[in-house]
Amino acid sequence: MLRALMFILPLALTIYAFIDCLNTPEDEAKHLPKVVWVIIILLFWIVGPVVWFAAGKMRRTPAGGRTPSEWHRNHRQEWVAPDDNPDFLKSLKDENKKDEAVLKDWEADLRRREEELRKREQGGEARDSDG
Numbered sequence: 158m159l160r161a162l163m164f165i166l167p168l169a170l171t172i173y174a175f176i177d178c179l180n181t182p183e184d185e186a187k188h189l190p191k192v193v194w195v196i197i198i199l200l201f202w203i204v205g206p207v208v209w210f211a212a213g214k215m216r217r218t219p220a221g222g223r224t225p226s227e228w229h230r231n232h233r234q235e236w237v238a239p240d241d242n243p244d245f246l247k248s249l250k251d252e253n254k255k256d257e258a259v260l261k262d263w264e265a266d267l268r269r270r271e272e273e274l275r276k277r278e279q280g281g282e283a284r285d286s287d288g
Contacts, residue, residue, distance in 0.1 A: 167203045174198050174206030181214055188212060 178186075178194050186194055194213050198205040239245045 167206075170206045171198060171202040174209045178209055178213070185214060187214065 175195065175198050178191060178198055181191065183191055189197075194209055198209055201208075
């Protein structure tokens with residue numbers, strides 16, 4: 158069991174460092190280009206990951222909370238509280254207008270049905286008094 162752990166632990170560390178290096182933006186890799194760091198991590202699979210974590214990557218959070226992918230960096234949306242988000246507020250107003258329109262239609266339909274019911278009742282009373 159201990160022999161397996163001695164093999165699995167450095168392998169897991171190497172895999173984690175390899176994935177971390179690939180996901181790190183190029184401008185956050187220190188001292189060497191990312192390609193060289195990948196080669197170091199894969200060739201020196203015990204020392205390489207340790208050196209990568211110790212000296213290869215900037216450990217502070219970059220401004221703007223960038224993501225590793227260049228596409229995500231350029232297409233990231235700024236999250237805004239719902240009260241400050243104009244699109245969300247506009248969607249609420251639109252939904253409110255739709256709901257008000259549906260409510261007005263229901264009220265108009267209810268009035269129409271009540272009028273029809275009154276006319277039927279008045280017509281029924283007139284027939285009863287005639288008969």
